[in-house]
Amino acid sequence: MSEFENLGLAPTLLKAITELGFETPTPVQAQVIPRLLQGERDMVALAQTGTGKTAAFGLPLLQLTDAADLATQALVLCPTRELCLQIAKDLAGFSKYTPGVRVVAVYGGAGIDTQIRALRRGAHIIVATPGRLNDLLRRRAAKLAAVRRVVLDEADEMLNMGFQEELETILKEVPDAARTLLFSATMPKSVAVIASKYMDKPEEIQVGQRNAGAERISHECYIVHARDRYATLKRLLDYYGDIYAIVFCRTRIETQEVASQLMADGYNADTLHGELSQPQRDRVMQAFRDRKVQLLVATDVAARGLDVNDLTHVINYNLPDVANHYTHRSGRTGRAVKAGISIAIVHMHETYRLGIIERIIKQHFVHKEVPSSRDVCQKQLGTLLERIKQLPADDRRLEPFMPTINAALADMTREDMIRRLMLMEFGRTLDYYKNAPDLNARTQHRPASHSAQGYERSDRYERAAPASRSAHAPARSERPERGERPERSERPERSPRHERAPAAPAEAPGEVVRLQINFGHRNGLTPAGLISLINRATPGPMLRLGRIKVMESVSVFEMYERDAHGLMPELNQREIDGRPIQVVPVSTFAHGGDTRPAHPTPRPAAHAPRSAAPGPRGAEYAPRKYAHKAPRTPHAHE
Numbered sequence: 001m002s003e004f005e006n007l008g009l010a011p012t013l014l015k016a017i018t019e020l021g022f023e024t025p026t027p028v029q030a031q032v033i034p035r036l037l038q039g040e041r042d043m044v045a046l047a048q049t050g051t052g053k054t055a056a057f058g059l060p061l062l063q064l065t066d067a068a069d070l071a072t073q074a075l076v077l078c079p080t081r082e083l084c085l086q087i088a089k090d091l092a093g094f095s096k097y098t099p100g101v102r103v104v105a106v107y108g109g110a111g112i113d114t115q116i117r118a119l120r121r122g123a124h125i126i127v128a129t130p131g132r133l134n135d136l137l138r139r140r141a142a143k144l145a146a147v148r149r150v151v152l153d154e155a156d157e158m159l160n161m162g163f164q165e166e167l168e169t170i171l172k173e174v175p176d177a178a179r180t181l182l183f184s185a186t187m188p189k190s191v192a193v194i195a196s197k198y199m200d201k202p203e204e205i206q207v208g209q210r211n212a213g214a215e216r217i218s219h220e221c222y223i224v225h226a227r228d229r230y231a232t233l234k235r236l237l238d239y240y241g242d243i244y245a246i247v248f249c250r251t252r253i254e255t256q257e258v259a260s261q262l263m264a265d266g267y268n269a270d271t272l273h274g275e276l277s278q279p280q281r282d283r284v285m286q287a288f289r290d291r292k293v294q295l296l297v298a299t300d301v302a303a304r305g306l307d308v309n310d311l312t313h314v315i316n317y318n319l320p321d322v323a324n325h326y327t328h329r330s331g332r333t334g335r336a337v338k339a340g341i342s343i344a345i346v347h348m349h350e351t352y353r354l355g356i357i358e359r360i361i362k363q364h365f366v367h368k369e370v371p372s373s374r375d376v377c378q379k380q381l382g383t384l385l386e387r388i389k390q391l392p393a394d395d396r397r398l399e400p401f402m403p404t405i406n407a408a409l410a411d412m413t414r415e416d417m418i419r420r421l422m423l424m425e426f427g428r429t430l431d432y433y434k435n436a437p438d439l440n441a442r443t444q445h446r447p448a449s450h451s452a453q454g455y456e457r458s459d460r461y462e463r464a465a466p467a468s469r470s471a472h473a474p475a476r477s478e479r480p481e482r483g484e485r486p487e488r489s490e491r492p493e494r495s496p497r498h499e500r501a502p503a504a505p506a507e508a509p510g511e512v513v514r515l516q517i518n519f520g521h522r523n524g525l526t527p528a529g530l531i532s533l534i535n536r537a538t539p540g541p542m543l544r545l546g547r548i549k550v551m552e553s554v555s556v557f558e559m560y561e562r563d564a565h566g567l568m569p570e571l572n573q574r575e576i577d578g579r580p581i582q583v584v585p586v587s588t589f590a591h592g593g594d595t596r597p598a599h600p601t602p603r604p605a606a607h608a609p610r611s612a613a614p615g616p617r618g619a620e621y622a623p624r625k626y627a628h629k630a631p632r633t634p635h636a637h638e
Contacts (some may be wrong), residue, residue, distance in 0.1 A: 046187055085107070106136060224347070233258070244312045249298070249317045255271045300325050372436075
């Protein structure tokens with residue numbers, strides 16, 4: 001007898017999920033299913049990725065659907081087309097023995113005319129991405145007047161991707177009497193705002209700790225120099241020979257570079273990013289599910305909805321720009337009550353970000369040493385010997401050839417024979433690792449959980465700063481927020497007041513220009529996040545920034561014209577969470593407001609107020625918040 005029978009599910013649904021292998025409900029299913037079937041209140045359910053949320057809301061939705069009524073009765077909103085397709089596929093499987101229920105998936109990247117025709121034929125449940133559903137509402141192809149239940153799945157991710165306006169437009173089309181069900185892995189303020197605005201005294205169900213990572217996932221980190229990031233990835237792949245993993249990168253370009261290098265180096269890898277067509281994405285994802293591809297190199301957005309239960313590892317080639325995204329990344333492994341390992345390859349100067357993530361997942365990273373060449377060889381040799389021992393001893397296919405083999409090897413000792421056979425199988429690995437360097441960054445660093453105190457606001461999307469906050473801090477230097485107290489050994493020696501102004505440039509650097517970027521408070525951008533973004537786009541010498549103003553949907557910042565010419569092309573070929581970055585020059589500092597000249601009235605730097613705008617005309621006009629830092633050599637995979 002299945003334990004699902006105690007949850008009040010209909011026999012037709014029980015028959016379908018039994019065939020799918022469902023036996024014991026997960027904690028979120030055990031708590032959510034009875035409440036959705038029997039209650040009438042709105043609900044907020046917090047549970048990690050991979051805990052069975054689709055069945056938790058999908059089974060009750062199907063049971064409460066009236067197949068005789070052709071109107072749309074339920075709406076499921078999710079952030080990506082992959083997750084949309086996965087949910088629709090799961091609902092179709094659950095309703096195998098429930099006649100007449102129609103589930104229609106609508107998402108971007110597919111023909112809208114086909115989706116319109118499917119909706120006109122009737123859709124009891126619509127599973128949609130916010131952007132495409134808004135298009136269908138504008139065309140009056142989707143009708144939500146009869147919707148009784150709305151599910152916001154991965155609500156935190158939808159808001160991180162900038163869908164707040166689309167969500168609010170859709171929710172305004174839904175009847176006030178409709179029941180709203182919000183499912184999320186984390187509960188940032190933006191999700192709480194949506195809940196308070198569109199939900200009526202919601203019941204909250206929390207599985208595990210709020211915003212915490214799954215306990216069955218172990219979190220490991222390796223501290224390396226940026227130039228050694230790819231070499232570290234290869235070293236780990238060689239050490240874990242039977243690894244089946246997703247490698248997360250920040251950008252589409254980086255995923256292509258890493259996947260191409262891995263394939264060129266003989267690894268069974270492929271890439272998944274937002275520029276692939278839907279047939280290409282389907283092919284890659286199916287090959288990965290079938291384990292024809294061992295390593296999938298992906299961006300955060302592209303991997304959403306990728307439901308694979310057997311992943312052994314998740315590898316963070318870079319830490320995510322949004323700290324909360326780490327929860328979603330690591331949740332790809334450790335699914336279906338299985339253990340998993342989440343690995344972070346961390347640049348030695350960004351270890352403070354580990355502390356931010358630790359506070360979110362309520363777990364600590366295990367700091368590990370990158371395996372040495374001897375460690376890798378020892379591990380691979382052990383794997384090879386185990387494979388040899390597993391070969392059947394009673395296989396007689398060589399029997400006719402044994403006289404020839406014995407005659408040819410008669411003059412060899414047992415040790416010589418073993419050594420030569422091992423070299424034949426293992427010689428290339430020994431040659432490759434003969435002079436392999438130590439990849440660990442040998443530096444004194446405090447534990448991440450301590451070094452991160454006070455840094456939480458410097459992660460790009462952790463908390464939106466007030467628009468008036470000024471950030472004259474140099475790109476390439478992220479300062480701790482107020483309240484951070486460095487260790488005494490780290491404090492610079494105090495200098496006399498008249499010596500605190502930075503050294504002046506040798507010559508006038510040129511005109512100051514204002515640039516506008518198409519991200520703002522709505523997308524979670526902060527001044528510190530903008531500085532971090534510029535740092536990653538310009539891995540050469542430090543650039544100097546002036547005023548920064550973060551507004552609702554755009555941000556404006558100042559810099560020297562000569563630096564802007566190099567920065568704009570770099571930023572304009574990048575993307576954040578699948579959305580292309582657009583940086584353009586503007587003539588004013590804010591929309592319809594500030595029209596002050598780029599060059600303020602000069603004054604001595606030692607007496608400049610903290611909010612002073614940049615004064616580029618020489619040493620005495622350089623504001624105190626400009627700082628210099630030794631140039632560094634850029635690396636391809638930093």
